[in-house]
Amino acid sequence: MSDAHPNIVQVGHPVLRRRAQAVDVDWIGTPEFDKLVDLMVDTMREAPGVGVAAPQVGVSKQMFVFEDRYGGDDEEDAATRERPVVPLEVVVNPTLDPVGDHIVKFYEGCLSINGFAAVVPRHKMVRVRALDRKGEPIELEWQGWPARILQHEYDHLQGTLYIDRMNSKTYSTVENLGDDDD
Numbered sequence: 001m002s003d004a005h006p007n008i009v010q011v012g013h014p015v016l017r018r019r020a021q022a023v024d025v026d027w028i029g030t031p032e033f034d035k036l037v038d039l040m041v042d043t044m045r046e047a048p049g050v051g052v053a054a055p056q057v058g059v060s061k062q063m064f065v066f067e068d069r070y071g072g073d074d075e076e077d078a079a080t081r082e083r084p085v086v087p088l089e090v091v092v093n094p095t096l097d098p099v100g101d102h103i104v105k106f107y108e109g110c111l112s113i114n115g116f117a118a119v120v121p122r123h124k125m126v127r128v129r130a131l132d133r134k135g136e137p138i139e140l141e142w143q144g145w146p147a148r149i150l151q152h153e154y155d156h157l158q159g160t161l162y163i164d165r166m167n168s169k170t171y172s173t174v175e176n177l178g179d180d181d182d
């Protein structure tokens, strides 16, 4: 099992179970805000991961970053999971709404539950309204894998982890994933 990234708090830390506080819009763009965004982006890229929410670096704020630089590398990923490349987004004070009622199930993991994964049902398509790094309103609409990331990161801001939503019989170490196929 690979070690967790030193910046990422692990399950059991109370900050992961608290509803994060709204970001004061006056705080956006301050050196302290920019420093937190940079820390989250650097941590996400080093981990490596496709999203990091502020509570995961120990800060109870309604913000997350997401980016998928590896999407589309793998034909199966691109087709089955609908995993395209996603440019970096900084998402502040988000609201999230499902689009349609289609539910999809795939394995997912979490940097704060290092070394494990499980099947989690998620909305296939979602819309997120938020502020960006400059405090400008943004609207993101994604389906497939990026929609899953958005729901996962949004959940972090509510104090919810994927283990609260998983099909618990599928919970597995990453090493044991796929043993069913042998």
Ligand code: ZN
Residues within 6 Å of the ligand: 109, 110, 111, 112, 152, 156
């Ligand atoms: Zn997570």
